[in-house]
Amino acid sequence: MSTRGRGLHGHVLDTLGPAITAGEYPPGSVLRTDELAQHFEVSRSVMREAVRVLESMHLVESRRRVGVTVRPKAEWNVYDPQVIRWRLAGADRPHQLRSLTVLRSAIEPVAAGLAAQHATAEQCAELTECALGMVANSRGHRLGEYLVHDVAFHRVVLGASGNEMFARLGDVVAEVLTGRTQHEVMFEDPDPAAVTLHVQVAEAVRARDAVRAEELTRRITMGALEELDILAP
Amino acid sequence: MSTRGRGLHGHVLDTLGPAITAGEYPPGSVLRTDELAQHFEVSRSVMREAVRVLESMHLVESRRRVGVTVRPKAEWNVYDPQVIRWRLAGADRPHQLRSLTVLRSAIEPVAAGLAAQHATAEQCAELTECALGMVANSRGHRLGEYLVHDVAFHRVVLGASGNEMFARLGDVVAEVLTGRTQHEVMFEDPDPAAVTLHVQVAEAVRARDAVRAEELTRRITMGALEELDILAP
DNA sequence: GTGACATATAAGTCTGACTTTTTAGGGCTG
DNA sequence: CAGCCCTAAAAAGTCAGACTTATATGTCAC
Numbered sequence: 001m002s003t004r005g006r007g008l009h010g011h012v013l014d015t016l017g018p019a020i021t022a023g024e025y026p027p028g029s030v031l032r033t034d035e036l037a038q039h040f041e042v043s044r045s046v047m048r049e050a051v052r053v054l055e056s057m058h059l060v061e062s063r064r065r066v067g068v069t070v071r072p073k074a075e076w077n078v079y080d081p082q083v084i085r086w087r088l089a090g091a092d093r094p095h096q097l098r099s100l101t102v103l104r105s106a107i108e109p110v111a112a113g114l115a116a117q118h119a120t121a122e123q124c125a126e127l128t129e130c131a132l133g134m135v136a137n138s139r140g141h142r143l144g145e146y147l148v149h150d151v152a153f154h155r156v157v158l159g160a161s162g163n164e165m166f167a168r169l170g171d172v173v174a175e176v177l178t179g180r181t182q183h184e185v186m187f188e189d190p191d192p193a194a195v196t197l198h199v200q201v202a203e204a205v206r207a208r209d210a211v212r213a214e215e216l217t218r219r220i221t222m223g224a225l226e227e228l229d230i231l232a233p
Numbered sequence: 234m235s236t237r238g239r240g241l242h243g244h245v246l247d248t249l250g251p252a253i254t255a256g257e258y259p260p261g262s263v264l265r266t267d268e269l270a271q272h273f274e275v276s277r278s279v280m281r282e283a284v285r286v287l288e289s290m291h292l293v294e295s296r297r298r299v300g301v302t303v304r305p306k307a308e309w310n311v312y313d314p315q316v317i318r319w320r321l322a323g324a325d326r327p328h329q330l331r332s333l334t335v336l337r338s339a340i341e342p343v344a345a346g347l348a349a350q351h352a353t354a355e356q357c358a359e360l361t362e363c364a365l366g367m368v369a370n371s372r373g374h375r376l377g378e379y380l381v382h383d384v385a386f387h388r389v390v391l392g393a394s395g396n397e398m399f400a401r402l403g404d405v406v407a408e409v410l411t412g413r414t415q416h417e418v419m420f421e422d423p424d425p426a427a428v429t430l431h432v433q434v435a436e437a438v439r440a441r442d443a444v445r446a447e448e449l450t451r452r453i454t455m456g457a458l459e460e461l462d463i464l465a466p
Numbered sequence: 467g468t469g470a471c472a473t474a475t476a477a478g479t480c481t482g483a484c485t486t487t488t489t490a491g492g493g494c495t496g
Numbered sequence: 497c498a499g500c501c502c503t504a505a506a507a508a509g510t511c512a513g514a515c516t517t518a519t520a521t522g523t524c525a526c
Contacts (some may be wrong), residue, residue, distance in 0.1 A: 006295075007509065009285065033477070043511045044279055048478085052242065052282045054288045058317070062239075064477045065519040078401050079312030082289070103398045106343035114335075165336045168311050240478065253518045266508070276480045281509085361496040 012040050012050040013082075020059050020070055021083060022090035027072040031060070036146075057083055081171050100176050101228055102153060106158065107169060107219035111215035115160035116205045121158040124206045130156060131202040138195045146190055149180045153198055157217070160205070180227075194223055245273050246315075253292050253303055254316060255323035260305040264293070269301075284361040316402050321412055333409050334461055338454035340402055341390065346447035348393035349438045356393040357439045363389060364378055364435040371428045379423055381413045386431055390450070393438070413460075427456055 016036070019025060020150055037047035048221070054060045055076045062068045077083055078099075087096045091126050118125070133149030155170040204213035249269070252258060272281035284301055287293045290310045295301045310316055311332075319330045352360070366382030387410070388403040430453050437446035 044510095045281075046510070048278075049282055049285045052285050055239075055287045056313075057505095062477070063519085065475055065515075065521095067476065074397070074400070076401075077313060079395055080310060082287075098396050099396055101339075102343075102347075102396050106399075107339050110335075110339035161293050163335050164307070164311055165332050166339075167307070168309075225445075233410050242478095278479070278481090293500095295489085295508070297486070298490095298506060303507065 008042050009049040009053070011044060012036075012047065013053060015040070015060070016050065017056065017082065018086045018090055021076070021086040022092075023073075025070045029070045030067040032067045033062075033071070047125075051185070059083070059157050063159050072113070075087060080113040082174060084172060088179060097176060098177060098228055100172060101221070101224050103169075104173060104176065105218070105225055107166060108154065108173075108221050109214045109218040111158050111161040111166045112205065113210040114162060114166070114215035115157050116208055116210040116213040118162040119160035119205050123156055124202075124220045127153065127160070127205055131199045134190075134198055138190050138192065141189065143181055143190075147177060150190075150198075151177050153202075156204075157201070167171045189225065194220060196224075234461075241275050241279045242282040242286070245269075245275060245280065246286060248273070249283065250292070250315065250325055251319045251351050253287070254309070254319040255325075256306075258303045260303050262303045263300040264303070265300045266295075292316070303319075310459055314408075317404040317405060317408060320410060322350065326412075330409065333405060333459055335404060336402075337409065338451070338458055340399060341387065341454050342447045342451040344391050344396070344399045345434060345438065345450035346443040347395055348390050348398070349441055349443040351445040352438050353395035354411055356389055359389050359395070359437075360386065360435040364432045367423075367428055371423050373424065374422065376414055376423075379409070379412060383423075384410050386435075390434070390438070406441060423455065426439040427453060430456075 012028055015092050020195060021197055025031065025100055033044060036051075037044045040047065051060065054068075055062055057080050058075050059077075060068050060069055060070055079088075084096070084100070087093070115123070130149045130153035134153065137143075137145040137149065151174045154173045158170045158173065159167045161167065197216055201213055201216045201220070258264065265282050266277060266284060269284075270277045273280065284293065284295055287301075288295055290313050291304055291308050292310075293301050293303055311320075317329070317333070320326070348356070363382045363386035366381055367386065370376075370378040370382065384407045387406045391403045391406065392400045394400065430449055434446055434449045434453070437449055
């Protein structure tokens with residue numbers, strides 16, 4: 001999934017990207033295209049394409065007579081899904097997870113409010129279906145199935161908001177939720193209160209109750225934040 | 234500013250990027266690298282680098298024996314600052330402006346609340362300075378100077394939130410605010426109520442009153458939304 | 467110390483030849 | 497006619513080498 005066989009330059013990126021985002025090359029470090037090409041055993045053309053991509057992510061800057069310098073973290077395109085994935089796979093994963101969860105807590109309630117106003121009948125049905133799927137898998141250590149419906153639920157809400165900026169955060173939320181289940185301690189069944197809240201959000205959206213949908217979703221994201229505080233205080 | 238002389242491939246991007254985001258090549262359109270290279274009068278290497286960048290933005294997909302196909306709008310990396318700039322410069326500028334303003338209305342209040350908790354003394358001072366600058370230039374058609382302080386104000390708030398995802402939206406907010414002043418009808422002096430709200434936010438942050446800072450900022454962004462509704466209902 | 471100038475360096479560009487993957491179509495067989 | 501395989505073509509992908517350009521830095525004269 002992460003490594004789509006998109007050629008040699010993709011392979012180079014899969015190694016260089018994580019290395020840079022992990023801080024292996026501190027900001028200001030200077031790399032040389034030729035050396036990198038040799039190290040990865042690819043031609044300069046391929047290496048240049050990889051550098052161009054890193055440059056478009058604002059991870060590095062390429063200047064004549066100097067080389068490829070690593071930019072400070074504050075300038076990175078941290079919304080690039082690829083960058084998010086690299087960072088979530090790296091050392092500052094906890095920090096990144098917190099940033100993204102705070103982002104969720106700002107976005108999702110507003111998105112749910114908008115969804116209550118703009119969701120189509122089909123989207124309402126999908127939402128209910130997802131919520132029911134969560135209920136059905138909330139007991140008996142069926143975490144995998146539960147996760148699928150949880151991710152789908154939030155994706156539908158973000159999509160139904162009618163705002164493309166919100167909709168594009170579906171992947172980010174998916175990464176966060178998946179990460180929580182796979183990497184963090186998640187032995188027990190999900191919090192029953194959270195499951196109930198999802199069902200109620202689905203109801204509120206169907207009932208066109210924007211205020212209620214927003215408030216309920218706020219409780220969901222607040223819960224996610226508290227969960228983080230417990231795991232990594 | 235937009236055209237940083239970053240070589241030939243940059244020039245190609247400055248033409249091709251806006252063309253694609255403007256929908257000039259509808260989703261599914263197939264381009265051929267060689268033809269593009271001829272058209273832009275650059276070598277294939279340069280053209281390939283440009284295509285790689287567009288690919289990393291999820292604007293296009295390159296496949297063997299097929300060509301470079303334009304991806305559907307829903308898959309674009311709409312948070313990429315470059316993509317945002319291209320779209321703001323294009324035909325669906327109003328739609329884009331609305332999406333971003335809704336995004337602001339979700340993010341900035343939360344960011345202001347966090348800023349009240351985490352802002353350093355220096356950031357509090359900057360905030361006050363910006364607010365005063367806005368007051369000083371709120372009358373007498375000094376829109377340019379007003380804008381500078383307005384942009385700086387929101388940038389400081391987002392930065393002081395301590396959340397890197399929020400902080401990186403500073404550029405986006407700057408684009409929106411700048412665009413509002415430069416392109417939309419903005420003959421009159423800014424709304425005095427808005428100016429007052431900014432001053433009060435600065436006070437609330439300095440007083441560590443998170444709830445108040447959030448509520449006041451919510452009013453600011455609500456005002457921005459209403460302003461949009463008036464201009465483009 | 468300051469300025470102009472020369473030099474070395476690394477990115478940038480171009481070209482042509484070659485490889486690999488994948489689609490489309492033709493021809494074979496049932 | 498349907499189905500299948502197999503060939504051939506098309507376009508991206510890769511590589512190597514030569515050349516250009518910008519620029520940081522050191523040198524020298526003043």
